[in-house]
Amino acid sequence: MKKFILATIAGIAILTSSFLAVAVADTASEVIGRVEKNLSPPNFKAIYQFTNYRLDGTVGTYEIRFLVKDVNHSHGYFLKPEREKGREVLRLKDTIWTFMPSVARAVRVADRESFAGGDFSNADVMRIDWLAQYNPSMAKETKNQFIIDLVAKNTEAAYAKMRLWIDKTNTQPVQQYFYDSKGTLLKVCKYGSIKTFGAVTRPAKLVMENVITKLKSEMQILDLQFESKIPDGRYVVDNLGKEI
């Protein structure tokens, strides 16, 4: 009888630990899924402000209006500065295009290229579909935060590995590390100014620091409104440079 009780307890312990392990594995994906949902919700329009701080002390500020249908369809229109007004960017599935009004031509650009000349890459701004490109795993769960490693699972990913710190209480990202394939840290992104925009609560301010070059850029959401009536024609390359 004693042996039976011990065997039952051992069996329950093994089963419980197995379930727990599965639960933890699921948690990493789930948590990232929730973060992604907040950072990249469907059907909204927003005004983003990008500020690039250069080593020579100069500061460049850009204001861009974004129209987003889903993770595969987003469009940006440069409002400021006057010199850049009319420039457009378009995320269309796996491709990113930029339209330059001075030459009235759309050019395909790489994910990795700098967005608005700063330290955010095109992928950082217009391609938040981490679960599609990275395998998440819980690196550590602290008292207040989940620390999740995201390892690239295909060649579409812009970084070999990312590490994301997420606040347990509100599932908001706190900090993000970007690594190369040898494990060298390339960039650090800090999140802050949590705000509610309609049904979505998310950080309204991101600061990206390039650890190698020590340059910094800031992204701030000035306004975000949900909008489902954005015409599909807005997400067509041939329509770049045209009023829709």
Next chain:
Amino acid sequence: MFDLIKVAVRNVGRNKRRALITIITVFIGVFVVVGIRGLLDGLQNEIKSGLTRKMHGDIQIHRLGYEDTLEANPYKILIPYSDEMRQILKGTEGVVEVTPRLKVMALLNHQKSQSTTPVIINSFSSQTELQVVPRFKDALLKGKMIDSSQEQEAVTVIDDDLSEAKGLDEETSTQVKGTSPSSKTHPKAVGYHQLMVTPSLMRGLHAEIGDEVVVLLQDKDNMQQAIVATVVGVVDFAMPGAAARMAWMDFGTLQKAAGIYGQASEIALRIKDTEDSETVRSQLKAKLDGDLTVQTWIELAGILRDSMNLQNVIFNLVLFIVFSIVISAIINTSLMTVMERTREIGTLMALGYRRFHITLQFLIESTVIGLIGGLSGMTLAIVILFVLNKQGLTFALPGQNVATVLYPTIKVVFLAKVFFLALLSALGASFVPAYRASKMKPVQALTTN
């Protein structure tokens, strides 16, 4: 005939001053032409040697559209480079050595000054590169060449920073200052990777030999990669067309970082005789795929090729002007001689000289003048060129950091050409006066005052 020559030679000495002036004219003409050609050959040899033995190699193989696509998408124009490919190329008659190069666009960050600049990274394998372009070493201004055998691959590092993070709102200084570095230190994947840069990059980055730099690049899958490298040398080709924002790394290191295996951006070849480049090119083209281009050094020379062609055109113009002056001087001398010796011509004819003998005598006189002036001018030019060839003529072109050393040289074929040109000029110039002399009537010639 011998008597005719003897008389002609004696006649040259009859009016020593006039003969000397004509000889000096021919002397200067030949000296200038041979001297300029010698210097020009030295300059063009230096340009050719700079291109074939310092920069490009004799022949290069690329994918079609290489030049247009390199900066936009360096991974789109890769060509196969395997042991098999190497054997095929080395097995081609006339090919001595083969070396691969891989070029990518990158950002170069100097850690000490935190200066960052875009560059073209050109990588090579030191074992084969220096056999194809042995004078690459001459371009080294400071430090040492990359030694591929000393490269040590970086070991993957694990960042153990798993402590709770502070978001923007929690940080004490949320104010972004732009230049404040991250306070935490993170491990970097450091092996031993060598990097050489151009002088302008060295100045721009405020770098010194031994400094650490980070090369930031996108691999063939667009993934961001970083290579921590040490600046080991400064390279200046001192040639037009050499990129100012260029850095050099080891071929194997860059291949690994870019995720490229069995491929290269270009393959450079050294051949036995540069003059055979067209023949070797044809053989290579027959062996390679149709979308690969095989270019000889002269095609790669670009602006230098045009410059050399222009130099040759200008030289030919100088040659024409100089020999026109020489011919004019000889015509003038011959005409004066004919006029002065009209009575003598009449006497010779009265004594039984035929018109042919009269013509021949004047032609021989001019030839003697041409030979003395031409040979002495050529001899002096050859002696000076020989001395300069042994010592080297050092000069710096505008905008160059490195002095160029010329070794003037002259081809025997060119000397033979000039010799015969001088001779022909003398003969041609004196032909009309000589003919005129031969056409005189003895009675009229004898009665002329």
